[in-house]
Amino acid sequence: MSEAAHGASDADRGQGGRGAEGRGWRLFRGDGVPHTVSMPPAPPWRRFKQAGASAPQLPYLIAPQHADVVNAALHLRRPLLVTGPAGTGKSSLAKAVAHELRLGRLLRWSVNSRSSVQDALYQYDAIGRLRETTLSRDRGEGDPGIGRFVRLGPLGTSLVPGSAPRTLLVDEMDKGDVDLPNDLLTVFEEGVFDIPELARLPDGTGPVEVLTADHQGTALVDRGMVHCTEFPVVIITSNGERDFPPAFLRRCIRLDLPVPDEARLRAIVSAHLGDQVLLEVDDLLQAFLRRRAPGELATDQLLNAVFLRAGGVDLDADGLLDAVLHQLTGAG
Known part of the structure; x- marks a missing residue:
């Protein structure tokens, strides 16, 4: 193994004592000389899913009184609005809930200034469908099914009927457009949305298999309507950069995580x-x-x-x- 991999050279030990024997501290020397290194093990929280293995789940510590607020949201089937300073574990809470309750892979909607409820529900690739239809007809083949060009977003996927609810993380809601919380009211209240492109299909058309936000996942949509049977576990995080409208707050259970x-x-x-x-x-x-x-x-x-x-x-x-x-x- 190279000296850089061991990180135990005299120069390393002489500059601040950071060349711990055998630990490979100074991987990058800044001298422009290429050399082979062995990367040390990553911190537990920076280790990612390997092929064929489940993603590592780190321990999540929460005070009993805060866990009780989470339980209140679960029993009431209401979104949990989690606020608190950076680094208090707001996003990690959603992963912990999904893991502990065995609710499947966490669905994540990372909100930004361009986010819309429409995109979080589903996307329809009309241009892709037109192109594929033209190519199929040129080859003398039948038109491709519309389901190949409809993909449910994380919010839409969370509303697909199932035997158990899914867990949806709506991350940093306060970074979204000011109207975004109000746009979510109907979805959160009714647990339903429609896909007009599928609703317009001829009568007698059976359920359409569409793509979901899950990796290679699909779902059946009948007559263009998606209606949950169990309201998803929705955890919304906010850094407190702005206030939300009262109508939205009324539908949420609030949890403020302290430092x-x-x-x-x-x-x-x-x-x-x-x-x-x-x-x-x-x-x-x-x-x-x-x-x-x-x-x-x-x-x-x-x-x-x-x-x-x-x-x-x-x-x-x-x-x-x-x-x-x-x-x-x-x-x-």
Whole structure:
């Protein structure tokens, strides 16, 4: 194995003590000389699904009183509106609910300024259908089925009837258009939507098989109508950048996640990296708490720092700790 892979050269050990023996710290040297390295194991929260394997599920810690709010939303079949500062685990909560209740793969709708309810329900590729129809007729073949050109979005897929509800994460709703919450009212209240392109098919046309937001998934849509039998578990996150209309809030159960205190931070570190690392992180934890007061910090930034420390990296050298625990607000 190369010296870079071991990261134990004299130069490494002499520059801030970050070349921990056998840990491969200095993978990139910045000297322009190509060299072969062995990538070290990634942090648990940066490990992704491998072919043929399920995605890793990290532990999620939540206070009993906050779990009770989640349960209230589940019993009432209402969307859960989760607010709180960055790094409090709003998005991770949806993954935890889907995993713990065995509700299948999480459906995710990441909202931005261009997001619309229409796209989240379904998309119809009229141009693609026209092109394929023309090609099929030129070959003397029958017209392709319309279902190949209809794909349900994450919201539409969550409303497909099934034996158990699906879990839908509507991430960062406050980044969407101001009318987006109101546009969702009918869908959330009725649990139904129609696809006009399918509703206009001739009488007697049977259910149409359409694509879904699931990987290679399909669903049958009868007479252009999708109507859920179990309202999905909908978890909506917001960073509090703007208020939502009262009509929308009335249909939601609200959960405000606070920033974790010192005891909960220790529990989070232990759950992700093991009890043994707690013996070496008091200074990092105190540094995190001090820096969190004047500016926002996310819990995963603390986990990043602890992971590097556990790998033998000297975070006090050359401003590395400042790079890892950088403020999320007020940056120039």
